[in-house]
Amino acid sequence: MATIRATHATTYALKDGRAILIRPVEPRDAKALGEFYCQRLSDESQRRRFLQCRGGKLAQAELAYLAGAADRDALGLVATVAAEGSRPRIVGHICLEPARDELPEMAIAVADAEQGLGVGRALMMAAIAVSQKAGVRSWLAHTFVYNTQLRGLVAATGCQAELVNVEGDVFTYRLSLPDAKTLRQAS
Numbered sequence: 001m002a003t004i005r006a007t008h009a010t011t012y013a014l015k016d017g018r019a020i021l022i023r024p025v026e027p028r029d030a031k032a033l034g035e036f037y038c039q040r041l042s043d044e045s046q047r048r049r050f051l052q053c054r055g056g057k058l059a060q061a062e063l064a065y066l067a068g069a070a071d072r073d074a075l076g077l078v079a080t081v082a083a084e085g086s087r088p089r090i091v092g093h094i095c096l097e098p099a100r101d102e103l104p105e106m107a108i109a110v111a112d113a114e115q116g117l118g119v120g121r122a123l124m125m126a127a128i129a130v131s132q133k134a135g136v137r138s139w140l141a142h143t144f145v146y147n148t149q150l151r152g153l154v155a156a157t158g159c160q161a162e163l164v165n166v167e168g169d170v171f172t173y174r175l176s177l178p179d180a181k182t183l184r185q186a187s
């Protein structure tokens with residue numbers, strides 16, 4: 001897989017008026033990522049993200065792996081919001097993982113309390129923009145057949161989804177990324 005590297009942070013406005021910052025995940029985010037996945041995602045959102053029930057638990061090693069994306073040529077972006085009196089909270093995370101057949105695999109999750117406000121769209125657009133710069137034109141995405149939110153998000157960001165595999169109730173899509181003009185129109 002081509003190296004897809006994000007270097008810049010970007011701000012977006014959510015539908016409720018709050019600002020989010022989208023930036024590359026860093027190794028020091030491992031603990032905050034754990035809080036995000038284990039405390040801000042419902043069991044169902046965790047299941048949809050990891051395609052299995054995690055029971056609110058992610059091992060330290062897995063969190064360190066996700067937080068260390070840049071060190072292994074994967075892409076990880078987090079969305080954060082300002083939190084009163086403490087460090088900004090992670091409310092969304094998107095990963096592009098190198099995959100066997102060379103197409104990066106995309107996975108995304110947004111905190112339950114912040115879903116429907118534009119965090120997913122902002123994360124996808126940021127990851128698409130970084131991919132375009134690296135010359136990557138397609139991703140793979142695995143999702144439950146009934147995940148209408150994910151399918152809506154894919155369409156909203158101008159990606160073309162082609163069903164390439166079905167395994168039980170998990171569909172795998174090849175997502176053709178929009179060109180820069182279509183991406184601007186989707187923003």
Ligand SMILES: CC(C)(COP(=O)(O)OP(=O)(O)OC[C@H]1O[C@@H](n2cnc3c(N)ncnc32)[C@H](O)[C@@H]1OP(=O)(O)O)[C@@H](O)C(=O)NCCC(=O)NCCS
Pocket residue numbers: 044045046048049106107108109110111114115116117118119120121122141142143147148149150151152153154156
């Ligand atoms: C899928 C997910 C990432 C979407 O993130 P989100 O922040 O809620 O999405 P956004 O608010 O940015 O919505 C963007 C678009 O997605 C679509 N969408 C969002 N929620 C939707 C819903 N409930 N039904 C249908 N479409 C929906 C809409 O087209 C929306 O555009 P609009 O706001 O102009 O209507 C989020 O629901 C999530 O984390 N789900 C659990 C984990 C998961 O399913 N991950 C995918 C597996 S890889």
